[in-house]
Amino acid sequence: MAAANPYLSHSSYSSSSSNCYSSSPFYRCLLSRSPSTFLSCKSLSFGFCGETPRILTLRSQARNLGPGASNGDGFGSNLSMNLGENDASITSSVSSSPASTAIDFLTLCHRLKTTKRKGWINHGIKGPESIADHMYRMALMALITGDLPGVNRERCIKIAIVHDIAEAIVGDITPSDGVPKAEKSRREQAALDEMCEVLGGGLRAEEIKELWAEYENNASLEANLVKDFDKVEMILQALEYETEHGKVLDEFFLSTAGKFQTEIGKKWAAEIITRRNSRLGNR
Numbered sequence: 020m021a022a023a024n025p026y027l028s029h030s031s032y033s034s035s036s037s038n039c040y041s042s043s044p045f046y047r048c049l050l051s052r053s054p055s056t057f058l059s060c061k062s063l064s065f066g067f068c069g070e071t072p073r074i075l076t077l078r079s080q081a082r083n084l085g086p087g088a089s090n091g092d093g094f095g096s097n098l099s100m101n102l103g104e105n106d107a108s109i110t111s112s113v114s115s116s117p118a119s120t121a122i123d124f125l126t127l128c129h130r131l132k133t134t135k136r137k138g139w140i141n142h143g144i145k146g147p148e149s150i151a152d153h154m155y156r157m158a159l160m161a162l163i164t165g166d167l168p169g170v171n172r173e174r175c176i177k178i179a180i181v182h183d184i185a186e187a188i189v190g191d192i193t194p195s196d197g198v199p200k201a202e203k204s205r206r207e208q209a210a211l212d213e214m215c216e217v218l219g220g221g222l223r224a225e226e227i228k229e230l231w232a233e234y235e236n237n238a239s240l241e242a243n244l245v246k247d248f249d250k251v252e253m254i255l256q257a258l259e260y261e262t263e264h265g266k267v268l269d270e271f272f273l274s275t276a277g278k279f280q281t282e283i284g285k286k287w288a289a290e291i292i293t294r295r296n297s298r299l300g301n302r
Contacts, residue, residue: 120219127217130187137191142268144260150183153252157182160248164283170240174230178245181227182234185210204235247284250275254288258295267299 131151139147161175188210192203211231215224234242257271272292279285 115219117219120217124214124218127214128184128187131184134186134190137193138271139256139260142260142266144264144266147260148256150186153256154180154183156255157245157248157252160251160287161245164244167240167244167283170244174239174241175245175248177226178230178234178241179248181230182245182249184214184227184231188213207235243280244283247279247281247288250279251284251287251291254291258291258298261295262298 131154132149134150135147136150136153157179158176161172161179164172164175166172185207189206192198192206198206211228215228218224218227233239234245237243237246254271254275257268260266261268272295275288279288
């Protein structure tokens with residue numbers, strides 16, 4: 020991340036499966052892949068590269084592609100090569116039940132709990148927050164905020180929960196990476212589509228897509244408020260890390276100055292700044 024914008028770091032998916040997944044051929048294949056495999060667009064992938072990030076959705080491949088078939092980009096035709104001759108047969112045994120798709124999706128979202136936010140790592144913070152930590156406190160902000168005319172508070176909570184969900188796949192795409200905003204959005208959209216495919220589609224998947232797009236496009240009063248919560252949570256975390264680690268993290272405060280859209284965002288940010296100024300004045 021550029022210091023002013025602490026997106027989350029891209030970390031490779033676990034290269035070893037835990038005992039609870041060891042009996043499943045799907046997870047043996049999924050979790051045994053090395054980080055370098057995940058970063059290849061031509062293999063089972065939870066990373067990103069120059070092309071659209073992809074998850075090889077085993078159920079989808081098994082349902083839509085016959086032996087040797089291709090989906091138009093060569094991905095289907097490489098199924099046996101990508102998974103290995105002995106692993107390719109797992110496509111026929113992976114269940115497409117609602118319980119199975121839910122657990123597949125939640126397992127993918129596990130990375131949101133374990134991936135640390137790169138901005139804090141770059142500033143030498145030991146044991147920094149994860150993506151999920153960040154989203155959780157944003158959801159709490161939406162929960163405790165007062166009622167606002169025309170604002171659906173429950174929708175704000177939902178948006179907060181899903182706004183960074185695509186980072187489970189694409190990880191950290193920061194300004195310092197030199198990726199244009201439109202390209203970053205394209206990659207995240209592609210990742211979100213893959214995640215919703217893992218979920219099995221349907222109403223809940225469509226709701227996640229809608230909530231994410233609403234936030235991405237700043238398309239509603241709810242999105243305005245949650246975008247403010249995103250900044251408020253960041254500067255509150257910066258203040259806490261300053262206090263805990265004896266650091267000065269000016270970049271995070273400078274990057275958000277004057278960018279709050281809502282009265283609540285402005286008031287909460289002002290309270291944080293007041294507390295910070297008091298702390299700095301007492302040093």
